[in-house]
Amino acid sequence: MTESPLLSARKNYQLHLPEIFENLASVCFEKEKDTSSVSDLEEIQSLFPHLFGLPLLSANIAKDKKDFPPFRVGVVLSGGQAAGGHNVIIGLFDALKTLNPDSHLVGFLNGPSGIIEGNIHELDREFVSSYRNTGGFDLIGSGRTKIETEEQLKSSLQTIQELKLDGLVVIGGDDSNTNAVVLAEYLVKNGCTTKVIGVPKTIDGDLRNKYVEMSFGFDTACKTYSEMIGNLERDAISAKKYTHFVKLMGRSASHIALECALQTHPNYTFISEEVLERKLTIKCITKELADLVEERSKMKKNYGVILIPEGLIEFIPEMKSLIEELNTLLAGSEFTSLDPSASIDKVRNTLKGDLLSTFEFLPEGIQKQLLLDRDPHGNVQVSHINTEKLFMETVSKELKQRDFKGSFSPVAHFFGYEGRAGFPSNFDATYCYALGYTAAALIKEGLSGYMACVNHLLEDAKKWRVMGIPIISLMNLEMRKGKKKPVIQKALVDLNKGPFATFKKHRKSWMIADDYQFPGPIQFFGDPQITGRPPEVLKLKDS
Ligand code: FBP
Numbered sequence: 001m002t003e004s005p006l007l008s009a010r011k012n013y014q015l016h017l018p019e020i021f022e023n024l025a026s027v028c029f030e031k032e033k034d035t036s037s038v039s040d041l042e043e044i045q046s047l048f049p050h051l052f053g054l055p056l057l058s059a060n061i062a063k064d065k066k067d068f069p070p071f072r073v074g075v076v077l078s079g080g081q082a083a084g085g086h087n088v089i090i091g092l093f094d095a096l097k098t099l100n101p102d103s104h105l106v107g108f109l110n111g112p113s114g115i116i117e118g119n120i121h122e123l124d125r126e127f128v129s130s131y132r133n134t135g136g137f138d139l140i141g142s143g144r145t146k147i148e149t150e151e152q153l154k155s156s157l158q159t160i161q162e163l164k165l166d167g168l169v170v171i172g173g174d175d176s177n178t179n180a181v182v183l184a185e186y187l188v189k190n191g192c193t194t195k196v197i198g199v200p201k202t203i204d205g206d207l208r209n210k211y212v213e214m215s216f217g218f219d220t221a222c223k224t225y226s227e228m229i230g231n232l233e234r235d236a237i238s239a240k241k242y243t244h245f246v247k248l249m250g251r252s253a254s255h256i257a258l259e260c261a262l263q264t265h266p267n268y269t270f271i272s273e274e275v276l277e278r279k280l281t282i283k284c285i286t287k288e289l290a291d292l293v294e295e296r297s298k299m300k301k302n303y304g305v306i307l308i309p310e311g312l313i314e315f316i317p318e319m320k321s322l323i324e325e326l327n328t329l330l331a332g333s334e335f336t337s338l339d340p341s342a343s344i345d346k347v348r349n350t351l352k353g354d355l356l357s358t359f360e361f362l363p364e365g366i367q368k369q370l371l372l373d374r375d376p377h378g379n380v381q382v383s384h385i386n387t388e389k390l391f392m393e394t395v396s397k398e399l400k401q402r403d404f405k406g407s408f409s410p411v412a413h414f415f416g417y418e419g420r421a422g423f424p425s426n427f428d429a430t431y432c433y434a435l436g437y438t439a440a441a442l443i444k445e446g447l448s449g450y451m452a453c454v455n456h457l458l459e460d461a462k463k464w465r466v467m468g469i470p471i472i473s474l475m476n477l478e479m480r481k482g483k484k485k486p487v488i489q490k491a492l493v494d495l496n497k498g499p500f501a502t503f504k505k506h507r508k509s510w511m512i513a514d515d516y517q518f519p520g521p522i523q524f525f526g527d528p529q530i531t532g533r534p535p536e537v538l539k540l541k542d543s
Pocket of ligand 1: 079174203375
C-alpha cells in the first residue's frame with residue numbers, strides 16, 4: 001500500500017533539539033537541590049532505602065569530552081497510547097548511536113510484560129526511522145502489566161541481566177513511572193548496575209509539577225478533541241436542534257476538559273476538581289444543566305455543547321465514597337469469580353445507608369460499569385462508564401418534571417481513544433525527541449531512578465532546559481486495591497490560578513452567547529510559532 005502524502009511529509013519533518021544536545025558527549029548533570037518525597041517520608045524511605053533522597057539535577061556542559069563504550073539499552077512503552085512515544089524511542093536511538101555507533105537498543109514488546117517474559121525486538125535504524133513523527137505505540141506495542149510480585153521482579157532482573165543492559169527506559173504515566181522506580185530499587189538491592197529512567201507520558205496531563213511542565217501526548221490529544229468539539233459546535237449552530245454531551249478522556253484530573261474548553265468555548269464544561277470542592281451532588285449537577293437548557297431555550301437556542309471529563313464520576317462526593325467502598329469490596333476474594341449480575345446483588349446486600357441509596361439511584365448500566373474489573377494498578381476504568389448518558393437521562397427526567405416546553409434532544413459522544421494515536425503535533429514530536437535524548441544522557445551519566453525532564457517549554461526548543469527528577473520525590477502513599485501503596489501523586493487542576501481562573505472569567509458568557517471557536521485540524525505546516533504552539537494551559541500556567 002502506498003503511503004499517504006501526509007505520512008511521507010511527516011516523516012521528513014525536521015526535529016530540533018535543545019542546544020545542550022549539540023554536545024551530547026559532554027552533557028553532565030549538576031545538583032540543584034536535595035529531595036525527599038511529597039509526603040509519608042518515613043514509609044517511603046523504608047520502601048526505597050537505596051534511591052530515597054536523590055538530588056534534583058539539571059544538565060550542563062562538562063569541560064572535558066569523554067569517549068563512551070557502546071551502550072546496551074532496553075525501552076518499554078507502558079500504559080495508554082500518547083502521541084509522540086515513537087519519537088522518544090527515535091530520540092533515544094539517535095542519542096545512543098551518537099554516543100557510540102555500536103550501541104544497541106532493544107524494545108520490550110507489549111508493555112512491561114515484555115520485560116518479565118524477555119519478549120524483545122532488536123531495533124535498527126531503518127525500522128525505527130519508519131515510525132518517525134507518527135502517533136500510537138505500535139512500534140513495540142504497549143501494556144498495563146504492573147511489575148510488583150517478587151516473582152515478576154525476579155524475572156525482570158533475569159531478563160535485564162541476560163541482555164546485559166546498561167539502561168532501561170520506561171515510557172509511561174504516573175503508575176508506569178512508579179513501576180520504573182520500584183524496579184530500579186529492586187535492581188540496586190540485588191547488585192544489578194542497570195540504570196532505570198522514566199519518561200513522562202500521558203494524555204491526561206496529570207503527570208506534572210514545577211519541573212515536569214507537561215506530559216507528552218496531552219497537546220495532540222487536546223488538539224484532536226478540540227477539532228471535533230469545534231465541528232460539533234458548528235453543527236449545533238447550523239441545525240439548532242441537538243444538545244451534545246461530550247465525555248472527554250482523562251482518567252482523574254480535568255486538564256483535558258479545561259484545555260478543550262479554552263480552545264473551543266463550549267456552553268458548559270465540568271471541571272471535576274471544582275465539583276468536588278463545591279460538593280455537588282448528581283442532583284445539583286442535573287439541576288444546573290437543566291437550568292442552562294431552559295435558559296437557552298427561552299432564547300430559542302434548543303441546542304448546545306457540554307463537556308464532561310471522564311473522571312467526573314469519581315469526584316462527585318457521593319460517588320467518590322461509593323467508589324472507594326466498591327474498590328475495597330471488589331478487592332475481597334468473594335467477588336473475584338462472580339458474574340456482573342451476581343456482583344450487583346452481592347453489592348446491594350453489603351452496602352448500607354447513603355452508599356446503598358446512591359448505588360440504587362444509578363441506572364443499572366452504570367451500576368454494572370462501576371463493578372467492572374479495576375486496571376492492574378487498581379484504577380476504576382472510567383473510560384468504560386457512560387457518565388455522559390447518565391446526565392442525559394437525569395436532565396431529561398428533570399426537564400419533564402419541570403414541565404419544560406422547549407425541545408431537548410441530547411446526543412452522546414465519547415472522545416477518547418481517537419486522541420491518543422494520531423500524528424503528534426509539532427510540539428509533541430519535538431518534545432518527545434528531546435525526552436529520548438534526555439533519557440540517553442541520564443543513562444550515560446550512570447543515573448537511576450530519575451525521570452527525564454525537559455522544561456521551559458514556552459521558549460524556542462533550542463532553549464529548552466534539560467533535567468533529571470528523582471521519581472521518588474514525586475511520590476506519596478495512596479489506597480490501591482484496598483491497601484496503601486507508594487505512587488506518584490497526580491497533579492489535579494489548580495482552582496486558584498492560571499488556566500482555571502481564565503476559564504472561570506469567561507464561562508458565564510460562553511453559556512449563552514455561543515462564542516464557539518473552531519480550531520480545525522492540527523496544523524503541521526507554516527509558521528513554527530503557530531504550528532509548534534504548546535497547549536493553552538501551559539501558556540496560562542503562571543497567569
Ligand atoms: P495512561 O495513564 O496510561 O497514560 O492512560 C491514560 C488513559 O488514556 C486514560 O485517559 C483513560 O482513562 C485510560 O487510559 C484508558 O485505558 P485503556 O487504554 O486501558 O482503556
